[in-house]
Amino acid sequence: MGTPVTDREQRILGIIETARAKRARFKDPRITMAHGAGGRATQTMIEGLLVPAFASAAGAEMGDAGAVSVDAADLALTTDSFVVKPIRFPGGSIGELAVNGTVNDLAMSGARPVALTLSLILEEGLDSDDLRAEVEAIAATARAADVEVIAGDTKVVQRGHADQMYLCTTGLGRIDPRARLSPASLRPGDRILVSGAIGNHGMAIMLARGEFELESEIVSDTRSLWPAADALMQAAGPSLHTMRDATRGGVASVLNELARASGVAIVLREGDVPVDPAVAGAAEILGIDPMYVANEGKLVAFVAPDAAAEALAALRAVPGCERAAEIGEVKTDPPGMVLVNTAFGGRRVMDQLVGDPLPRIC
């Protein structure tokens, strides 16, 4: 590593950089589960197929929600589908996710959620009590998030063509005048905040599936992030550069997306990232990095250095965000990469997820 770079090596590094910088091309012959995992395959599908097809300014920014102005009203629109298995898990259920997930996509765009639509795709044979329980969960979660469900649709498909139920929600929000957010607005010096301990939702789901025969107290963190977004915008105003909820693919995937979108480097301090001991323990046993595990109620925020302390204090005052922490900083170089100063004192690259987070055999 300490040897000088030769011309030939420089040339090869150049080839790699050129290949990396190229727009993603979607060439896979079939959809595999990796396309749904939130990592590189998902990104290739979105950037290589979807964005070019629906070219729009809002789509090109690839935020969680698209912005649209209607008669001088600044609105945000977003949609999300929910296919979680099992439909009920410690700490939540598919119905709660369907509301909070969409509410959070709006909140992360700086939009106060106003209304939702709900589509239900039901599998033939579904127990009506299960349906009733989820409808009640949706209603209760929507009330808690102060958002109305104003339209909906139902479809029933043959047994085996869906797994119990799939939900799809679309959310409309009003963009808050305090919001000055863009995924491309990260600046060197920005501080990175996370709203609490990470990895709980994904780990709760993995363990609830029962495949690992591990028992734990881990519960999903599903919750509305509007109160946290509200507090951050109030405390930091225009110094709040962007927010993301760290869902599929976890904090690592969000940071990679943003580093690329803004052309900056992100440097994390691993030891400062809050992780519950039970989540850390399960992740250790399974050989999975909590940074890649999904959350349903955690956001990552980028705040200019002068406002970072106030923003963190405001975040910690929000119920459910008591363990919010500053976990790193934005740097200039190497652009598009996420680096981690490990708790052990070394340094590594935290890359995009290549497929599903699979346990290693060795």
Add this chain to the structure above:
Amino acid sequence: MRFVDEYRDAALGQALAGEILATVDPGRHYKLMEVCGGHTHSIYKYGIDDLLPDNVELIHGPGCPVCVIPMGRVDDGIAIAHQPGVIFTCFGDMLRVPGSQGTLLEAKAAGADVRMVYSPLDALRIAKQNPEREVVFFAIGFETTAPSTALTLKRAKAEGVANFSCVCNHVTIVPPLRALLESPDLRLDGFIGPGHVCTVVGARPLQFIPADYQRPVVVSGFEPLDILQSIQMILRQLADGRCELENQYKRVVPHEGNLRALEVLAEVFELRPHFEWRGLGFISQSALRLSDAYVDLDAEVRFSTPGVRVADPKACQCGEVLKGVIKPWECKVFGTACTPEHAIGTCMVSPEGACAAYYNYGRFAREREVV
């Protein structure tokens, strides 16, 4: 976390890094091979490279069990997976390993019933739950995972589970190491020994490395302090002019190994006369197959497979990279024909392979200071 955090203490790590710096001869370049993929993983995860002096280089060895599976074997697996009625089971990280016509993950998308399991016993359970289906377990791994496959096969035989069978790709660690060491252009100064394999086979089988090839070897644990300490032990040997087998991982690895596990292995498996390794070619007696007593459970006997050997592309120089003769970027196809998205050789297949690591992080590794 108790019994974990103790091995990840940053202050102790810094102290060891200081000792290492004091041990190395600044005028000498050291190339040490970590044999096992698990070590490579830890080295990345904790950023251990970063704590080493510039003149200590770690070379990633042939011990990543998924990376060394040749394309022809993957093709055979996919062919079995596509047969009607088959449920094909394997470990998760096998799903992404490319054969000549794609991966098992793609076979699954194309309609094959491919399922990820965490243990071969899970595959046996699936077989018992689906008596009308043929359930095949695609076994991979070194001596570390072979005992669990062996126990599963023993149980399947004892319980008479007729619809269960196994494609055995288990490999052994000593022959590829010997093949590397036999190479006249070898440029390695010492070895970090594969701790997990040694929990089964013991430290003793690695004695040939210092005895026959005059290279120090230290059997190492997988926590960051384990690895740093092992590196320090190797460098100390080199500084003292010693060349020995040492065991840093004594808390787990007995010198003679796990005798009960070895007994089960001997009963269920026998050595193949030869086996192909991606990047290394054919190596004699380097892999296991089911013994005659278990032939009924051998999927290679039960199913017909193409069994075609798919040659590594001629331009691929994984062997030289593994031996430390060339650096990844010196390979003829590196970064052009061979990339992480379209890997040709073993070193590019796994994200932890030497070439994939260089492809992804090489530029960064060059720049020690982040602006």
